[in-house]
Amino acid sequence: MLKEELYVLSSSRVTGSSWWIWVIIAGVVLLVLLLTGSLYYSRRKFRGEREMEEAALLELATSDSFGDSKDDEHDGKRGAHDLKLFSFDSIVAATNNFSPENKLGEGGFGPVYKGKLLEGQEIAVKRLSRGSSQGLVEFKNEIRLIVKLQHMNLVRLLGCCIKGEEKMLIYEFMPNKSLDFFLFDPARRKILDWKRRHNIIEGIAQGLLYLHKYSRLRIIHRDLKASNILLDHDLNPKISDFGMARTFGRNASEANTNRIVGTYGYMPPEYAMEGIFSVKSDVYSFGVLLLEIVSGRKNKSFHHNHGAFAINLAVYAWDLWKEGTSLELVDPMLEDSYSTTQMLRCIHIALLCVQERAADRPTMSAVISMLTNETVPLPNPNLPAFSTHHKVSETDSHKGGPESCSGSVTISETEGR
Structure with a gap:
């Protein structure tokens, strides 16, 4: 009897223990199933969102989102449907699988590669860095804007490539890279004599006028x-990189933004400090660029002792102009290749463009008139922006290499192509 009771007690303990084991196993299995299901759902959702994003980008790249065909015929511009969609495989082949030897530079958008299509056409490929949310914004913006533009002084967008996480913009290839590649290099800037520099100045001005008035x-x-x-084969200039560009209504004079983008040294004060931008913002940048072309020096790293202070390029040019010694600004490499009258006029125009008050700066149409017609009178410039003397730390004003100073929020760090 005692043995039988012990057997029953032992059996009940085993049975109870087995029950708890099965509960634990069932719980683990259920948890694994839930995690697997959640992971599967997340991946499907991510894949669906990526497919939707890809479809939206493809639609943006292939549809005309700027009005009817009547306007297109009037303007004579390329329709958005002319934007070619390149296959990913064709771009991989063209760039030799994005080989380091084909890399032209690195910007805020991502790396830029040289490529050659099967038919022999050379291209420049801007590849969006993976995980770059800002780059995606610029990608969409550039497709939306530049596809509608066509001017001899604007770089031409040939098409794009969109496949999953891979997003690329395909441009015409510029064999002479960018202006800074020549202008700020002690040896290469000799190639840019005054005739070539003046042609570059006029070309940039014409491109800006088109953007501001005729596009x-x-x-x-x-x-x-x-x-x-x-710069193309003949060193003719083409404005590039429209990722940060903004459109304006025809009746709007200025706008405001909380997101400051661009490059320090080229930003006017009203934009850098208050986020106010207009066509006069580009005019200011053009003035800085004009002074750099004349002097062969970077505004960003310009250094000149002025008493106990170092001053920027615009203020230095202003001081020389007041003293009647503006020619001291001129790049010594130019020697006697320039017309004194034309050079002084260019410096004067640059000072008009970099004035502190946006209202005092000329429009690009006025700038072109002043550049091309020496009979057009030039008003006296007022104080340039950022004219309060301040100390700067960089001292090598002729250091070679591309500009890389970036804006306060969005980095703009693009090397020449």
Whole structure:
């Protein structure tokens, strides 16, 4: 009897223990199933969102989002449907699988590669850095804007490539890279004699005038600088990089933003400090660029002792102009290749463009008139922006290499192509 009771007690303990084991196993299995299901759902959702994003980008790249065909015929511009969609495989082949030897530079958007299509056409490929949310914004912006633009002084967007996380913009290839590649290099800037520099100045001005006045949309570039001026076979300039550009209504004079983008040294004070931008923002940047072309010096790293202080390029040019010694600003490499009258006029125009008050700066149409017609009178410039003397730490005003100073919020760091 005692043995039988012990057996029953032992059996009940085993049975109870087994029950708890099965509960634990069932719980673990359920947890694994839940985690697997959640992971599967998340991946499906991510894949769906990526497919939707890809579809939206493809639609943006292939549809005409700027009005009817009547306007297109009137303007004679390329329709958005002319933007070619390149296959990913064709770009991989063209760039030799994005080999380091084909890399032209690195910007805020991502790396830029040289490529050659099967038919022999050379291209420049801007590849969006993975995980770059800002780059995606610029990618969309550039497709939306530049596809509608066509001017001899604007770089031409040939198409794009969109496949999953891979997003690329395909441009015409500029064999002579960018203006800063020549202008700020002690040896290469000898190639830029005054005739070539003056041609570059006029070309940039014509490109800006088109953006501000003659394109279908009034466009403010917001990041005009030497590294964003590309040079073709004949060293003709083409404005590039429209990722930070903004459009304006025809009746709007200025706008405000909380997101400051661009490059320090090329930003006017009203934009750098208050976020106010207009066509006069680009005019200011053009003035800085004009002084750099004349002097062969970077505004960003310019250094000149003035008493106990170091001053920027615009203020230095202003001081020389007041003293009647503006020719001291001129790049010594130019020697006697320039017309004194033309050079002094260019410096004067630059000072008009970099005036502190936006209202005092000329429009680009007025700038072109002053550049091309020496009979047009020039008003006296007022104080340039940022004219309060301040100390700067960089001292090598002729150091080679592309401009890389960036804006306060959005980095703009693009090397020449």
